[in-house]
Amino acid sequence: MSSGPELTRQSTADAAERDYFDENPPPPALDKHTALARDFINHHAAAGRRVVLVTSGGTTVPLERQTVRFIDNFSAGTRGATSAEYFLETGYAVIFLHRQFSLLPYSRHYSHATDCFLDFLHEGPNGSVVANEEYREKMLMVLRKYNSARDKNLLLTLPFVTITDYLFVLRAIAQLMRPLGPTGLLYLAAAVSDFFVPPERMVEHKIQSTNAADPKVSAKQTVEEEEEAFDNFDSSPAVPRSKRLIVDLDPVPKFLKNLVDGWAPEGMIVSFKLETDPEILVHKAQYSLTRYQHHLVIGNLLSTRKWEVVFVAPGQPDMWIRVPRHRRKKTITGIENMVGVAASGGDIAEKPLDPNDLPEGEPEMEIESLIIPAVEEMHTNHIKNAKGQT
Template sequence: MPASPTSSIFSKTSTRTMSISSSRHDVHQDETAELAERGYFNENTAPAALERHTALARAFINEHAAFGRRVVLVTSGGTTVPLEKQTVRFIDNFSAGTRGATSAEYFLEAGYAVLFLHRQFSLLPYSRHYSHATDCFLDFLHEASDGNVVANDQYREKMVKVLRQYNSAKQQNLLLTLPFTTINDYLFELRVIAQLMRPLGPNGLLYLAAAVSDFFVPPERMVEHKIQSTNAVEKQTGKGKDKSDHTPGQDEEAFDNFDSSPEVPRSKRLIVDLDPVPKFLKNLVDGWAPEGMIVSFKLETDPEILVHKAQYSLERYQHHLVIGNLLSTRKWEVVFVTPQAKNEWVRVPRHRRKNALDGIEDMVGIAAKSAEVGYKPLEMGDLAEGEPELEIESLIIPAVQALHTSHINKVEKI
């Protein structure tokens, strides 16, 4: 039955009202994000190295912009959350920077100039092959009869290849590494570098692989010195009390972190009050690097919510690609979530997977099965003889590069 003129008008009016409401909601969100950004960077102190890092990044970006080369900012490693201004204690996460360091190598192989913003002492491109705890660099070497240090025969071919790649990147000035430590360092550095990348236009790519903390301690609530575990300092300074006045059980005894059987039960607890880190990720699209392509990551531990959370991040921050990965399978599979496109799973074939001590291979495919109807699990098999193990980043980066090419073509047509 055809709609009546009245219902048609009502429908059009409703659509227009919804559109206006949606626009107002977007404007309100943008204003809130802008206020949060301004407030954060006004209230927190810039890192000491920011000015020097800014100069290095500006020179690096301008050089490659002049050549029309694609430049990618790769963020890597975890961010610490200090509990004191003179930091002794801090909150950290598990990230060693494997995803970022490995991705940077494949971006360099694809012809990008790479600005590598990484957690200090986390894995670096090329040296990552020899700096991991399971691959001690000294195990690859031996002392020859003439006293020279040489590579062991079984590792020499790979070491020469990695060394040549590293030297090539250095000689062409294609790799700039800049360290950060805290969540505050990271946010200041990210904002400055993203703004510096604006002259690159669509040739700029932001690949946000760092594991960024969602919470922090605001500076006004952060203590200056090390948080004390007991009141032993007060007793040692005298404060007018004589030892003869001490009643057993009233005070905590001095605690040196090694006493496992205290005379007095310890009841002091450390309660940490954290604030959420303001959400600036949408600002990358709106103002920091408006023409560049932005790739962010979503890590989850629950396969039931992985795809949903990646889709939510895409809609909330308006990035061009969100790469979802499950903690237990992150080295074997990821999901690409993009606007107006079907989710694409990138997987290392079973017979090319590298063993991961912290991975659970039976979990591969579970997240996809939870999110998609008709999913069929991969066939299982053994590593084929002579076929090398495959790093998933070798599959991720070409796919990202293809999307970046499409992004560049789209922007240039506008």
């Protein structure tokens, strides 16, 4: 039975959840997305197939109701889109909840390239469009995988934009996955905003950078004030407070534990912890594990996220997953001991890599090809434990 403090924390979380969803408007497409997800889940549940919800990309924080300005983060959705492909290869049906216009499974191979997509193509005989010879083999392979996932109805893509969009759809899909029991998997790779502007404090129209729109202020007065405020291009501290944009944000209520307690209580839940300070990475991942009681927290550093991650799970030693030595590129210097350093033994296996020791460029293999099989194995054990198997 839960203790007094635990019950108090739970009731507080429940109240925060209720208030958030009562006070913020649902996205216009919520009913449509919910219906699509329900049909998708029911179809694959009837087939006995595992279903994973992969969240991907960053959430925006609008500053106006008719949004012109918003706060965003750097996430392009690489981790989520790549992971979705490997889940599909492993046999999962994938609901891909992604930031609109972020990377998508399969098309990511070309939409995120430094070259324009059209640079991969040329005009063939009779006005046909033909892939360039050097890209043809890979493009055909990607196209076949995409067509297979589409034709077998194994991939459902649902977009979001704002933090509120994301939370509404996440809650709806997680609740729809409850009948899946332990065979459902939630892989929360989206970069979710920690702060937002409550609707009662959000202005209706675009925030003005000057008072020129005020009919009570003359154009001459506005120009004089601007020239005075920004003289010598020194906007601080000479700029009056009235001309600064002060953004007052509230913390987004922490709903991650609610996934365990109410939204999807039997499914396996995987969340991510991104940090920039290697000294606190494992500690913060362990803290998240304790606080939200998920089944796995995957910790990664901004500077080395494509080279290594750490699995933090209850009752298990921390497990580092790294791109092996033989799949790493040579450094520009050609110094052999700088190649594949992540695969070496010793103390380095217990702490994050030093990004200065890594080779130039990106790994030759995608680390998600190592992450997803490890997650699948943990999910298999989760299902066995839930069914009382050994």
